[in-house]
Amino acid sequence: MAIIKKQRIEKLKNKASEMLSRSIDQHINLAVTGLSRSGKTAFITSLVNQLINEGNKSKLSFFDPVHQGNFIAAKRVPQKNYQVARFDYEGGITALTAKQPHWPEPTHGISELRLAIRYQPKSSLLRYATDMATLTVDITDYPGEWLLDLPMLKQTFEQWSDVTLALLKQAPRNSYAQEFLNKIADIDPFAPANEEQIAQLSAEYTQLLHQFRHELGLSVIQPGRFILPGELAGAPILEFFPYAGFDDIDLNRYQNADDTSFIGMLRARFIEYKESVVRKFYQKHFSRFDRQIVLADCLNPLNKGEESFADLELAISMILESYRYGQSGIFSRVFSPRIDKLLFAATKADHVTPEQHAPLVSLLNQLIHQSKHHISFEAIEIKTLAIASVKATSSGFIQHQGKKVPVIQGVTQQKFEQNDDAESSTNKQITLFPGAVPEKLPTQSYWQAQAFNFINFAPTQGLSKHECLPHVRMDQVLQFLLADKMI
Ligand SMILES: Nc1nc2c(ncn2[C@@H]2O[C@H](COP(=O)(O)OP(=O)(O)O)[C@@H](O)[C@H]2O)c(=O)[nH]1
Ligand SMILES: [Mg+2]
Incomplete structure (x- = not known):
């Protein structure tokens, strides 16, 4: 009799904990956008790679769930939306980790991928109830150009x-x-x-x-x-x-x-x-998104010159229109969005020396906030970061005319493109100081000096699919976008 009673209690306990864990399971629709070539494919490939390989040569110290030890594991699971193309993670990671590493092929539309992240709840109430909860993240990659159509x-x-x-x-x-x-x-x-x-x-x-x-x-x-x-x-x-x-x-x-x-x-x-x-x-699509990261390549327009940069300014102000909620009738009738966090990331930060990252963020802030006065972001938490999804350079210093000069070193991409011969195209390393990123919107004198020399680098050789890709601040990205749902 006592045994039966004990079994029943066990069963009830399990059921209660199962129900509780189901109720604390969380879900995020994470949207990734940016103009073409801004780095969306590289970003999503790296984000998935960092999470599914967590623990293997990982450097995610600013992502609390990993840092504090309650991250258990993440894996790709089949997406629920059958009508949208699958994001080709396998293709991306295969390209980056190939013997001749190269960047993934450009894509031309929308795609999706679903991740299930297992973690141990640490919040005082829940930690006694269940050892494991799941955060499901649906990631959508879509062209930023589509947001330019809103007006x-x-x-x-x-x-x-x-x-x-x-x-x-x-x-x-x-x-x-x-x-x-x-x-x-x-x-x-x-x-x-x-x-x-x-x-x-x-x-x-x-x-x-x-x-x-x-x-x-x-x-x-x-x-x-x-x-x-x-x-x-x-x-x-x-x-x-x-x-x-x-x-x-x-x-x-x-x-x-x-x-x-x-x-x-x-x-x-x-x-x-x-x-x-x-x-x-x-x-x-847009009305489903909970969180959004907008990737911006500010370096290429800086390199191309004044007109290109001015056009980026205009594009960013147009893109921001999509996050201006409830102000004008037309937008609230079109969709009722629910985005609560918006991250702007200046991508390819590994193209400049590390001390230029702060000016890069400050420049991106200026690009965003100059139009902020007519945009109400009250309901949305915003952050800006300078990142490299897949770090392709290393940084250091050289002595030049008696001075210590910061430099980056990487393998130029042109070499790979022009030369199919694997032997002779490897190790074409260059070392350079690409230039200073202006902290504020550049002035005439900046353009006249033509101070910036942007070079495309190939991904580093010898990367493995089963290890975390080298990156800059992807952990801070994860912290902002996911960590509060994993406590
Ligand atoms: N060095 C470096 N280059 C990058 C990085 N991310 C993207 N790129 C470069 O930018 C190009 C476009 O990136 P991609 O992800 O295809 O852009 P998308 O069109 O927005 O999906 C790539 O082919 C790379 O040359 C990065 O983190 N570091
Ligand atoms: Mg792409």
């Missing part, structure tokens, strides 16, 4: 055309755009639409956007899906462009023009893009 929701086709053409006519874009501008000036707006011609001109406009991004190093690319189409590549919804002649046409006639006219077709596609691409992204 379009407020615009009519006329307004969007005006804003877009104004940009195209200014330096530096005008140097590439003149021919396209001439062509669209010749369009007869009320003639029947010629789909081939619209496709051709849209392709030219898209080509311009690619050149702006990759040749001029510009950040404001709109519509964002044009260069990062995801699953929409080739669809007519990505075939439209601004119309240049609004000043000279009868606006009544424009309002009444139907969708089979040239201008009517451009307008119809613009509207459809706003509704079923932009709005849908905010409703379907």
Whole structure:
């Protein structure tokens, strides 16, 4: 009798602890964004790698769950959202740890990955009840360019055309755009639409956007899906462009023009893009996110020069619009977001010497906070950090003309790209001081001095899949984004 009673009590106890542990299991939807090449793929690959290999040559001293010993283990588990591509962790880590290490291939859309993190609750109440709880983290990688589209929701086709053409006519874009501008000036707006011609001109406009991004190093690319189409590549919804002649046409006639006219077709596609691409992204994805990290490569624009940097400033202010909640009716109707933590990270900090990290953070702060006066962030905790997801350089000092000069050392990427021969392309190390990062938004004198020399490095050789990748401040990233859910 006593045995049966004891068994029953045990059973009840187990059940209670199971229920309790279920109720303390936590879940985070973590979104990772940034403009193309800002380092999203490298970041997520490193974040997953740091967590699943925890304990193996790990340097996560600022991540409390690890530092204080209540982190147990993390593993990848199948994602719940079947309609979004899986983030290719395996591909990323294989590239970084290959015999000839290289950076993962660029991606063009949205992807997801789910992690389950086991930990031992340490908070006084829970620690007696259960030895183990689980934090599930759904990580979503999506292009920052998609956030640049948000302002379009407020615009009519006329307004969007005006804003877009104004940009195209200014330096530096005008140097590439003149021919396209001439062509669209010749369009007869009320003639029947010629789909081939619209496709051709849209392709030219898209080509311009690619050149702006990759040749001029510009950040404001709109519509964002044009260069990062995801699953929409080739669809007519990505075939439209601004119309240049609004000043000279009868606006009544424009309002009444139907969708089979040239201008009517451009307008119809613009509207459809706003509704079923932009709005849908905010409703379907953005509204689910709890926490967001925005990655920004500030170094490449510094290297490219004044116009590129000014464009980054504009892009960041546009991206921040997405976090301006509840202020203007349109945004709160589009989505009801619930992000409580927002981290801005200046990526690739291993491209500069360590004493430049503080100015880099201060520069990023300036970029963000100059537009803060008209943005209310009350409900969101914000942090800025300078990070390297995968540290590709080492730092030290050299003696130069009797002075101690800080330097970094790494293997240049160009060598790998130009040379397929494994033997001769290894160990092409260079040592340099890449330059000083300005603490404040750079002035004319900074640009005149052209003080910055940014070089792409290849990942370090000899990394292993089963060890933590070398990094800068990934532990502080984890601390900010996850630690409060693991107590
Ligand atoms: N040195 C260094 N380079 C990085 C780091 N993260 C990204 N990169 C470089 O930036 C490029 C773009 O990164 P990626 O993650 O593909 O950017 P994404 O387009 O935002 O996903 C890579 O190919 C690397 O050359 C980093 O932590 N350190
Ligand atoms: Mg990517």
